[in-house]
Amino acid sequence: MVDPLVDGRLEFEVRLAGEATTRSQTKMRSPADPAVNSRRVLAPKLEPRVTIHGMSITIDPMTATVGAEIGGVDLADTPSDETIAEIRAALLEWKVIFFRDQHRLDRDSHIAFGRRFGDLEIHPVTPKDQQHPEVFVIPAGGTFRAPDVWHSDVTWRPEPSMGSILRITHIPPLGGDTLWADMGAAYDMLDDTTKEHAETLIGLHDFTTTFGRGKSPEEQDAMRERHPTMEHPVIRTHPETGRKTIYVNANFTIGLKDHTPDQAAPILRKLTGTAKIPDVQCRFRWAPGSVAFWDNRATQHCVSNDFLPHKRVVERVTVTGDKPY
């Protein structure tokens, strides 16, 4: 085992007062690099802001593996192709990235920014008359809860989302943080027997159990016809980093192929429960102008409803992805 602190393979050289900071390794490591599948250690944060030479953005990591705040970019200003490439690299490395003070971002520029990363999907529960159908509005308040079951977005699709970009449009006076879990780090924490077993399993992902709640059986049948239950590997390989991640979630994964509900339940409980381990999480406090961009292939997320009954509204654009393998 290589100890990154002992042999000097640090991710970053941390800036001492007044000194420049450089990144000691190339931006993307290949999946063959043993460091990719082991937990990475950052040097103690003497100066939290990491400035990378030759890059137009700043990256301020929040934990050792997941979450970073990005500075130096106005998302409403049509970032250059080079800046978009840097943002994409930061997303792959930190799995969820945050932008502050994006006060000029509106629905049009939110959509335009999202399109720089791929096609945007239209969520089936988006009201038909919405002028910007790519924007999925998620309101909460009173007794109406924000999504507080750990999940990755739209895993019920045949080709689920690559990433989601979220803008807060109504901030509650307190609380309402969102949490993300690094599902690659969660995979690493499994014992070898569980890893080997999980790799043989196929998860069943369903739209109707969440979005059809409270609807009649007939309506639910119609929904399921439009969005049939999907099969995805329980452990997927990230198509860009090669990282293995746990790809079942407590919201949309309703069972396991070739397993009875009783057989599947304890396995799914164990695997989905890994998102709740604090060591793999980061937590974000929203402020006016905050934007979050996460990789749905690498993370799961969950809102804390500790702000209720106050009002909280967010708007999401969702970049399409490819078939998990």
Ligand SMILES: O=C(O)CCC(=O)C(=O)O
């Ligand atoms: O409201 C949030 O912070 C996240 C909601 C959510 O699950 C999503 O936007 O996909």
Ligand SMILES: [Fe+2]
């Ligand atoms: Fe979500």
